[in-house]
Amino acid sequence: MTPQIDQLADFLDRHRNVLVLTGAGLSTASGIPGYRDEEGVRHGKPPIQGPEFRSSDALRRRYWARSMVGWPTLAQAAPNDGHVALARLEAAGHVGQMITQNVDGLHQRAGSARLIELHGNIHTVRCLACQRRQHRGALQQRLLRDNPALANVLARPLPDGDAQLEPEALHEFVVPACEVCGGVLQPDVVFFGDNIPAERTREALAWMDEADALLVVGSSLMVFSGFRFCKLAAEAGKPIAAVNAGKTRADELIGLKLALPAQQVLPAVAALLAA
The missing domain is CATH 3.40.50.1220 (TPP-binding domain)
Known part of the structure; x- marks a missing residue:
């Protein structure tokens, strides 16, 4: 002691x-994984910004593909x-x-x-249109079903369920939409750039x-x-x-x-x- x-x-x-x-x-x-080293310096690329996530199909594809691959690390923690x-x-x-x-x-x-x-809490996903919420674990099953090519891909885990996935693996990725209204889905968290x-x-x-x-x-x-x-x-x-x-x-x-x-x-x- x-x-x-x-x-x-x-x-x-x-x-x-x-x-x-x-x-x-x-x-x-x-x-x-954490975000920063012992000097407080952030690792890797800049984080996703909320306004960009909501306005860019390509960025949402990148986010959900990386999240699909990285989710097991977070889910099993x-x-x-x-x-x-x-x-x-x-x-x-x-x-x-x-x-x-x-x-x-x-x-x-x-x-x-x-x-x-x-x-916020990344275990919940909400629709930006109708505000319906669902558990992230249930959405993972849809992601795996719609994107079997990435189902067994291994990538280095990153913070908050992200994974280091190369962009060329994302071209055919199917982005999930709300099953009720077809709206854009977002994890129920405060992205950088949001309040x-x-x-x-x-x-x-x-x-x-x-x-x-x-x-x-x-x-x-x-x-x-x-x-x-x-x-x-x-x-x-x-x-x-x-x-x-x-x-x-x-x-x-x-x-x-x-x-x-x-x-x-x-x-x-x-x-x-x-x-």
Whole structure:
């Protein structure tokens, strides 16, 4: 047990209502690739932009083809010890609420209850025309049926169910449409270039206002939607702790930082507090 783990346990024990903000670094131990290296630099090509996805047939073909190949990695991922420890800490009253930047649904599966998925949940797909929602797993069966040539293709997994698939493999790809109205289907997530729904933002900001401390887990905070919570906490004089293996955008605002894997730190902290 390191002194920093003792300090984090004390941090959670001393504060009445700790808000937790989690990011992709928490889910890498579940086999889901992260977006950035330890310096906070993003890997690979720029992400898909929401307005481009909705306006470009070619971009939707690329997205759904890569998603079809990459989906099994995300679908088979299970909560790791970090997710489970956070659920235990919440149940024991050491964590008040949780906001996640992740779209993988692993917090719910681990048992977390008071949770806002800031960027949505990729396990749901919605029609942009009639708003009908369906489970992503059911859509995968349609994708496999309509695109048998890609059914057994192997590609390097990328974050959030994406895969490194070459463009020449996409020419014949059949893009799924809504079975009710024929409308465009989109994963129920906030793409880059899109805004987080206003009601969700209001609720998340209200939780930050109510909290008396902030704990960041597995987020570089390079995206403003996460960084803003550190900024607000610091402006209000609320202490900030972080468990993140690499650099964060808010390092100068963080009072206690553990540059260690969350799946090791959080169970140890939960065990200390339970004792």
